[in-house]
Amino acid sequence: MKYFKRKLMILFTCLLAFSILLAGCNTSSPKKEKIRIAEVTRSIFYAPQYVAIEKGFFKEEGLDVELTTTWGGDKTMTALLSDGADVALVGSETTIYVHAQESTDPVINFAQLTQTDGTFLVARKKPEFFSWDQLKGSTFLGQRKGGMPQMAGEFGIKKHGIDPKNDLTMIQNIDFANIANAFASGTGDYVQLFEPQASLFEQEGIGHIVASFGAESGKIPYTTFMTKQSYIKENKETLEKFTKGLYKAQLWVENHSAKEIAKVIAPYFEDTPVELIETVVDRYKSQHSFALNPILDEEEWNNLQTIMDEAGELPKKVDYNILVDTSIAKKAIK
Known part of the structure; x- marks a missing residue:
């Protein structure tokens, strides 16, 4: 019996030491959740997005953001609809065009980035x-x-x-x-x-x-983050984390100078002198192009459709609540 107890004690001690060793080896941070973003173009106009990445605001929410530039509205929407991207950053008018095709999985605007023409x-x-x-x-x-x-x-x-x-x-x-x-x-x-x-x-x-x-x-949802309705249903918590990180960046941009912003986003514009980036950021800040929060309001949505209608490009007027989901943005800014 004593021999059995001694063997059991040795085994327990070894297991304890092994578990401590494993814990010591696993010192890396928890695996981050990946989210794929397709942006319609690379633009200083999207400064808050780059700030969110560079300042680590998305990482703070446990997200690993993979950013791809798809160069064009059609290509960006194709990437989203074909599951080549989880989220698209493009003009809100594209969601209206997709809706006009009677899509069974509509594209929903959930977070606004810019609020004027650029x-x-x-x-x-x-x-x-x-x-x-x-x-x-x-x-x-x-x-x-x-x-x-x-x-x-x-x-x-x-x-x-x-x-x-x-x-x-x-x-x-x-x-x-x-x-x-x-x-x-x-x-x-x-x-x-x-x-x-x-x-x-x-x-x-x-x-x-x-x-x-x-x-x-005037104010319009010029560039917004959007995704398929099915993705929202399955990944709402992920989108809330993403939008919270975005909101942190929006606040940071609002409360920092054009010079400070230019320095942060300069790596995304290697061929552009930082002084020119500063000039552009200052111009956009002065006309309030960067949205102060991710909420797309109904007045902006209606203004967008008025502009489309006057241009003869509005397929059919779409109710605000059909293609805009503000619940994610509202929760993110609390």
Whole structure:
């Protein structure tokens, strides 16, 4: 009996030592939950997203964010619908287009990133003063038909009593990637550009920023995080963690200078001087382009549909509650 007890004690001691050894070896942090994000383009306009990654706000929520740039609304939505991504960052109008196709698994907007248009009106010649009437009779290099930049641009022009179809020559047959090059080569009197291209042209004397389409179009859900309804049902807790990390970044961006923000997001724009990034961030902050929280409100949703309708691109008006889920954002900001 004594021999059995002694053997049992030795076995217990060995098991205890082994368990302590295993605990000591397992000193790494718990495995993070992966979430795949497809962004429509790489843009300083999306600064809060990069801040959330670089400042570790997503990691604090236990998430491993895999960010992919899909370069175009169609490609971004294809990635989402084909399960190539869990979440898409793209314009809210895309959810309306998908809904019009009577999808059995609709795409739902759950967190807002930007709340204004992000483009600027750039003139070839710097005027002593700018008046929207100066666009009449001019040649205008616009964005892709049916895309939010073009629709917001036309909306802003119409506000000043100008018919973009009859009062000027609108060029829309140039690929997005080549619009800036076309203008630099001498095509057009005016062009609608995103940053940092607009500010870069101004620095180089190629063109001059004379107006902001973001200021003209008002608040809209210009760029939002969205996902399939089925993904929300199965991964709501993951999306809540993601949105909480995003909200931390939104607050950080709001409470820090353009210089500080530029320094944080600079790794995402290796070919852009940090001073230019700072200029662009300051321009977007000054016109309140970055959403202060992830909640997409109904007024913004209705403004979006008004802009789409005036552009002749609204398939059918969609109720706010059908394609917008604010429960995740509301819980995240508590």
